[in-house]
Each structure stands twice: as C-alpha cells, then as structure tokens.
Amino acid sequence: MGKISQAQRLRDLLEDAIINGQYTPGDQLEPDVLAKTYQCSRTPIREAIQQLAMSGMVEVRPKKGTFVTRLGVAELVERFEVMAELEGMCGRLAARRITQDELQALREAHELCRERAAAGDANGYYYENGVFHHLIYVASHNTFLAQEAERLHAMLKPYRRMQLHVRHRLKHSLAEHEEIITAIEAGDEQKAGALLRSHVEIQGERFNDLVASVQHLQSV
CATH class of the missing domain: 1.10.10.10 (Winged helix-like DNA-binding domain superfamily/Winged helix DNA-binding domain)
Known part of the structure; x- marks a missing residue:
C-alpha cells in the first residue's frame, strides 16, 4: 500500500x-x-x-x-444494487481477459488483505480491499466499465468501511476473496461474476447491519 x-x-x-x-x-x-x-x-x-x-x-x-448529509437506507441500497451488478460484470470479464501479471498482482493484493485481517486491522484491510477490487476492474479490460465501477466504489467507500468493522466481517470478506480469485484463475466467468455480486450485495444480515449503522448516524 x-x-x-x-x-x-x-x-x-x-x-x-x-x-x-x-x-x-x-x-x-x-x-x-x-x-x-x-x-x-x-x-x-x-x-x-x-x-x-x-x-x-x-x-x-x-x-x-x-x-x-442525511442519506436514507433506500438510497444506499439502490447504490449497492448497482455496485453489485458492476462488480459482477467486472468479475465475468476479468475471468475471461485477465493476464498472468494481473493475476499475480491480484494474488499479492489478497495476501496484503490477509495480513491486515490477521492483525485485526479493519482500516488497513479497507485500503488493501480497495486495491483488490481496483485490480479486478482493470483486469476487465473495459475502460468505461472500470471507470464507472471506480466512481461508484468511491461513493460507497464510507459505508463499505463501516461494514468492515462489523464483527467477523474481515474473516468472511477474506474467504470470499479467496473464492473469487479461484474462479477468476479457473476462467469460470459465471461463478466469478456471481461471487463478486454476492460479495457486494446488501441482503440479510448485511442489510440489517447497514440499517443499524444509518439509524445510529441519524439519531446521534
């Protein structure tokens, strides 16, 4: 970093x-x-x-x-829905187009994420996680898609950062990264896309965590 x-x-x-x-x-x-x-x-x-x-x-x-500002839960969920689809598309294209050098860089970024997670450093993980996702955008070899994904990723950074402070999220995020790399390396476009989409989606417990965070932000 x-x-x-x-x-x-x-x-x-x-x-x-x-x-x-x-x-x-x-x-x-x-x-x-x-x-x-x-x-x-x-x-x-x-x-x-x-x-x-x-x-x-x-x-x-x-x-x-x-x-x-006072962002509502509905607005955030809409943004995360679009982000999940963009991530999925980047994952599918990366599985088809990634070079060996890009794959090596992705593995290295994952190892830095692993180090930060082992240290319990949520903020450090947040930065390395950003690098990990950026490398997948680049590996899509679609400049317009990568730019749009980067733009929305930047908009959602504070809220993704809050998610990483939720108990056990670092561990789960790291495990998801491992599966994503395996799918991309295998050239499994559909699996890589589905894994990345799921990695970003706000559903179930993650939705409840987001609601709790936003409610806290609005009530203080």
Missing part, C-alpha cells in the same frame, strides 16, 4: 467523526474550524471535503457551505 496523502488521512478522520456522531446530519463543516481542529492548512481540508462530497457523506451548497 502506498503512502496515504494528508487529504486522504483527513477524509478518514472526518468519516470517523461523522460515523461516530461527532458531526451529525445537518451540521456545517467550516474549513477554518477544521483546519484548527486537525492542525493543517485549508488546502487538504478542501480536498478531503471534495472526496466526502463524492461519497455523498457531505453536501456542498453554493454560497452556504458544506453540511453533513
């Missing part, structure tokens, strides 16, 4: 602050105040806010400022 930029670090800190209720839906995020709080210049604060706006966690209102 490469060095994390100051803007990314600030984005993560702000994500945590919002998820933990330090900043609640409707609160205004003022760059000057944030710069003092996190002891940095306004430039990385602005970059971090732009990244959060892409994910939908904050809303930038012209001439009014930046405010913590």
Whole structure:
C-alpha cells in the first residue's frame, strides 16, 4: 500500500467523526474550524471535503457551505444494487481477459488483505480491499466499465468501511476473496461474476447491519 496523502488521512478522520456522531446530519463543516481542529492548512481540508462530497457523506451548497448529509437506507441500497451488478460484470470479464501479471498482482493484493485481517486491522484491510477490487476492474479490460465501477466504489467507500468493522466481517470478506480469485484463475466467468455480486450485495444480515449503522448516524 502506498503512502496515504494528508487529504486522504483527513477524509478518514472526518468519516470517523461523522460515523461516530461527532458531526451529525445537518451540521456545517467550516474549513477554518477544521483546519484548527486537525492542525493543517485549508488546502487538504478542501480536498478531503471534495472526496466526502463524492461519497455523498457531505453536501456542498453554493454560497452556504458544506453540511453533513442525511442519506436514507433506500438510497444506499439502490447504490449497492448497482455496485453489485458492476462488480459482477467486472468479475465475468476479468475471468475471461485477465493476464498472468494481473493475476499475480491480484494474488499479492489478497495476501496484503490477509495480513491486515490477521492483525485485526479493519482500516488497513479497507485500503488493501480497495486495491483488490481496483485490480479486478482493470483486469476487465473495459475502460468505461472500470471507470464507472471506480466512481461508484468511491461513493460507497464510507459505508463499505463501516461494514468492515462489523464483527467477523474481515474473516468472511477474506474467504470470499479467496473464492473469487479461484474462479477468476479457473476462467469460470459465471461463478466469478456471481461471487463478486454476492460479495457486494446488501441482503440479510448485511442489510440489517447497514440499517443499524444509518439509524445510529441519524439519531446521534
């Protein structure tokens, strides 16, 4: 994993602050105040806010400022439904088109995920997991599809990150990665697609966990 930029670090800190209720839906995020709080210049604060706006966690209102948004469960589920289909499509194409070098890079990313999971490092796993998925997008060899998957992946990052903090999720996610790699390596397009779609889908217990997280976010 490469060095994390100051803007990314600030984005993560702000994500945590919002998820933990330090900043609640409707609160205004003022760059000057944030710069003092996190002891940095306004430039990385602005970059971090732009990244959060892409994910939908904050809303930038012209001439009014930046405010913590209140996303409903239905909106999130719709986004995850589309994400699951895009991931599945990337998986199917990757199983057909992945090169040996790309497959080796995917295995290496999986091993880094394994190390982070063994250490119980959910945040570290979150970053390595992003690399793992990015490599599958690239291996689809469909630039437009990869760009759309990356865009939606970025929008859902805060909520996928929350999921990784759910008990035993790291273990289950890692096991799912193992199956995905096996299917892609075997060239099993349908299985790779189905596994990736299931990996991202919000159903059953995962849906309940998401609802609980969003309700907590809205009630604090």
